[in-house]
Amino acid sequence: xxxxxxxxxxxxxxxxxxxxxxxxxxxxxxxxxxxxxxxxxxxxxxxxxxxxxxxxxxxxxxxxxxxxxxxxxxxxxxxxxxxxxxxxxxxxxxxxxxxx
Amino acid sequence: xxxxxxxxxxxxxxxxxxxxxxxxxxxxxxxxxxxxxxxxxxxxxxxxxxxxxxxxxxxxxxxxxxxxxxxxxxxxxxxxxxxxxxxxxxxxxxxxxxxxxxxxxxxxxxxxxxxxxxxxxxxxxxxxxxxxxxxxxxxxxxxxxxxxxxxxxxxxxxxxxxxxxxxxxxxxxxxxxxxxxxxxxxxxxxxxxxxxxxxxxxxxxxxxxxxxxxxxxxxxxxxxxxxxxxxxxxxxxxxxxxxxxxxxxxxxxxxxxxxxxxxxxxxxxxxxxxxxxxxxxxxxxxxxxxxxxxxxxxxxxxxxxxxxxxxxxxxxxxxxxxxxxxxxxxxxxxxxxxxxxxxxxxxxxxxxxxxxxxxxxxxxxxxxxxxxxxxxxxxxxxxxxxxxxxxxxxxxxxxxxxxxxxxxxxxxxxxxxxxxxxxxxxxxxxxxxxxxxxxxxxxxxxxxxxxxxxxxxxxxx
Numbered sequence: 001x002x003x004x005x006x007x008x009x010x011x012x013x014x015x016x017x018x019x020x021x022x023x024x025x026x027x028x029x030x031x032x033x034x035x036x037x038x039x040x041x042x043x044x045x046x047x048x049x050x051x052x053x054x055x056x057x058x059x060x061x062x063x064x065x066x067x068x069x070x071x072x073x074x075x076x077x078x079x080x081x082x083x084x085x086x087x088x089x090x091x092x093x094x095x096x097x098x099x100x
Numbered sequence: 101x102x103x104x105x106x107x108x109x110x111x112x113x114x115x116x117x118x119x120x121x122x123x124x125x126x127x128x129x130x131x132x133x134x135x136x137x138x139x140x141x142x143x144x145x146x147x148x149x150x151x152x153x154x155x156x157x158x159x160x161x162x163x164x165x166x167x168x169x170x171x172x173x174x175x176x177x178x179x180x181x182x183x184x185x186x187x188x189x190x191x192x193x194x195x196x197x198x199x200x201x202x203x204x205x206x207x208x209x210x211x212x213x214x215x216x217x218x219x220x221x222x223x224x225x226x227x228x229x230x231x232x233x234x235x236x237x238x239x240x241x242x243x244x245x246x247x248x249x250x251x252x253x254x255x256x257x258x259x260x261x262x263x264x265x266x267x268x269x270x271x272x273x274x275x276x277x278x279x280x281x282x283x284x285x286x287x288x289x290x291x292x293x294x295x296x297x298x299x300x301x302x303x304x305x306x307x308x309x310x311x312x313x314x315x316x317x318x319x320x321x322x323x324x325x326x327x328x329x330x331x332x333x334x335x336x337x338x339x340x341x342x343x344x345x346x347x348x349x350x351x352x353x354x355x356x357x358x359x360x361x362x363x364x365x366x367x368x369x370x371x372x373x374x375x376x377x378x379x380x381x382x383x384x385x386x387x388x389x390x391x392x393x394x395x396x397x398x399x400x401x402x403x404x405x406x407x408x409x410x411x412x413x414x415x416x417x418x419x420x421x422x423x424x425x426x427x428x429x430x431x432x433x434x435x436x437x438x439x440x441x442x443x444x445x446x447x448x449x450x451x452x453x454x455x456x457x458x459x460x461x462x463x464x465x466x467x468x469x470x471x472x473x474x475x476x477x478x479x480x481x482x483x484x485x486x487x488x489x490x491x492x493x494x495x496x497x498x499x500x501x502x503x504x505x506x507x508x509x510x511x512x513x514x515x516x517x518x519x520x521x522x523x524x525x526x527x528x529x530x531x532x533x534x535x536x537x538x539x540x541x542x543x544x545x546x547x548x549x550x551x552x553x554x555x556x557x558x559x560x561x
Contacts, residue, residue, distance in 0.1 A: 008340060010333065012385030015251055021383035023142045023376065026338070028160060048485040057389050057419070061377075061405055061418065066383050078160055078542045081474035081502045088333075089483045096488045 001098055006045040007033060007089035018050065018072035018087045020094045030063035036099050042067050049090065067094070072082045102227035113337030121150075123303045126295055126319075128186075130154040137184055138516030139350035139369070144191035144329075146366050149353050151298045152192065154184065154201035155291050155320070155324050162288055163433025164306035165205035166237075166263035168254060173363065176207030177214065177285075180332025185218050190283065193224050193316045200273060200294050204285040206263065211285045212559045218293030219561040226283060226561050229276035232286040233268065236430055236547060238265040243326040244390025249432070249543035259434035266428040266547055267397030271307065272554035273297035279558055288431070290394045295353075303357045305324035313397035321392070322381050322416065323365055326350045328414075331371035342471040351382065352373055353416075360417045362409065373412040380404070395428055397421040408542075414558040436541035437504040440511030442518025442527075443478075444532040452480060454526035455497040461525055462501050465517050468519055469510065470503040498531075504539075511536045 003009075003022070006029050012019040022037060024030050038054040046054075052071030059066065073087050074080040084090075127149045129140025133156045144152055168395075169176025178184075181203045192199055204211040211229035219226045240247065241264075244256035253555045256322050265288035274285045274297050296316040299305060305312045309410020322329055327348050335342035349369025353361045363373055382401060386392055389401040399421040442462075446454040459475045466473055476482035478498035501518050505511035522529055 004339075008336075008380065008382055011382040012383075014385060014387055015542075017387065019383070019386060021380055023379050023383075047242075057402070059383070059389060059402055059404070061403065062379050063381065064383060066389055068387055073404050079539060081243060081472065081504065083476055083478070083482050083502075092503060093484045093486075093488075094491075098489075 002095060003037070003097045003099060004022050004092075004095035005023060007095065011088055011091040013086045016071055016075060018069040020067045020069065020091055020092055022067065022094065024063060025053070027063040030060070032056070034058060037065065039067065042094065042098070043080050046093060047071075049093060060084055105535070108499050111287070116137065116192050122357050125297060125352050125354050126151040126153060126323065127350065128153050128155065128295070128323040128326045130155065130156050131324065131328060132158055133178060134168055134182070135326060137187060137230065139348060140184065141187055141191065142369060143350055143352060144188050144197055146196065149195070149197045149352060150302075152188070152197050152199050153294045153323070153358055154199070154203060155294060155326070156180070157202040157205055157288065159431055159542045160429075160540050161431065162205055163263045163542070165207070166433065169206045174210050175204045177211035178203035178359045181211055181214060182218065188438055189222055189224065189434065190217060193226070198277070198298070199283045200286075200297065201284070202285045202286045202289055202294065204230060205372045206235070206287065207242045208285050208287050209557065212384045215283055215285065216559045216561045222275050224561065228283045228285060228559045229279055229280040229281035229504065230287040230557045230559065231268070231289070231554060232278060233272065234286070234287055236266050236552065237264045239551055240331055240430070240545075241401045242431060247545055248457050251543050251544050255391065256432060256545065258520055259432065259491070259541070261432055261542065262436050263433035264430055266430040266552050267395055267429070268453050268552070269293045269424070274300045274555055277301040279556065281558060290396070291324040292320030292394055292395055293396055295323055296396055298354055298423060307396070310397050310421040312359050312401040312422055313316045313424070314353070315419045317392065317397055317399040318382070318401060318419040319353050319355055319361040319416055322378060323351055323353055325381065325384065326372065326383065328371055330365050331377055333378050335379060342370075342372050346370060359419070361414065363416065365412055373414055375406055375408050375414065378406045378414045378416070378542065381510065391423055397424050404445050421520040427548055428552055429544055430547050431542050431544045433540050433542055436539045437506065438508050438511035439502060439512030439535075441495050441500065441535040442504045442515035442532065443498055443500045444518050444521055445496060445498040446528045446529060448528065449495045452477065452494060454528065455499045457526045458499050458521050458529065459501070461521065461545045462478050466501070466514065468502060469513060470505065472504045474502045475503075476500040508536050508538070515518070
């Protein structure tokens, strides 16, 4: 099953840093996401995209996770040659992740 | 929920000010410089707002505005200012709604004069406050060999600087509100501060009460991207169904004196506000949810509670903060390069192979002239550097070529070479397009608070 089936995500950017939220449709699935989608798993999944560290923050009040990915936007929003300089589409790269 | 006791405490204090409002409504009618105008008009007309905020200044927008100011000293404010103010002013005046906006961009003074001119044309008397002091170009220029950027740790003298603006906080806006001005026009101000200022002004919050500063910042953060909390940048048409995105309503917040708020929108507008949209926006562009840094506070987003309390109504409670940082962040715009781009499409049998053939030709042709070339196959793999486990032949492919150049003439070669593939390249290439754009880069640095003195200047029609 892809993450897309049980969760949604929004991508944000600051300089060369990418932020990806991960929010279950059903708040009861927060525990599954917390156990399954570790920072290391996200780093492996996005290995072509994220060159630096991935830090995961847990927000149990709103049953959500936040992944802050460093060195992820080809040098940054303003001077990258990429089509999607902001990485706005990268939330859907995260949701491609297969989980059990 | 450890803040409840403290909130009660403030409720008690606030009761002492009997003439003080217990609730204000702040709308956000724009989340970026190119945003739609109509949702702001709907808010001003039907939203029963106390305040309307228009956030129109992205990082690079101010660099571009600075360039316009250099060419014409009476310009350098938001290009849509005239259109926005002309349309909104009658509603703002009629409904006694005050406007706070960063449309001043690189030139808040000239923007204020322009607003006065529009008001005079419309025969209305208003007071406009312009806030300056964010422009720190002279400070940066003077010390650029010894100041380094935060991103690359390089001295700023390495960059061809065109603009330098510090992110001001809520303080000068609060000062401007105290003058009774109906319109406050600023340059660079931290986005949430645009919203926090009217809360401080109306509820007489102490600016060293970081708990309240944090709560107000949370609400400001939820509102600042306008349509992003009402179903924009959210809908997917499959699992996240949002109705009437063509008439997407922009949000407002009913903010209470204890810092709690309810996010809502005008009835009958498109879009949706629910837990999902609010959660996505709360975490949007957050580097560290324990420490969301603005010039006013280091806010804590991890203690925020969200609750759906009605149709298109989400209550925001909790949240808090710690003492504000000792320095301001400044963002520095510099001339980076000229971006040359060219695109051409192939469809049908062997579409991908023909696009690859075209790419090989272009690479050989451009390599002698450019050190940094990027080739994308749109429809195959242009967005994520990988397709994960997805395979399969696309029916059509669009080739995109991009390269950096030092002059616009050199950058134009990219598109010219792609266009030349019509007659010199693979079979069936169609829809070629070419673009040249100047790219303004942005780096940031920290500046001591004492070096920055915000000023409020009043204009009256």
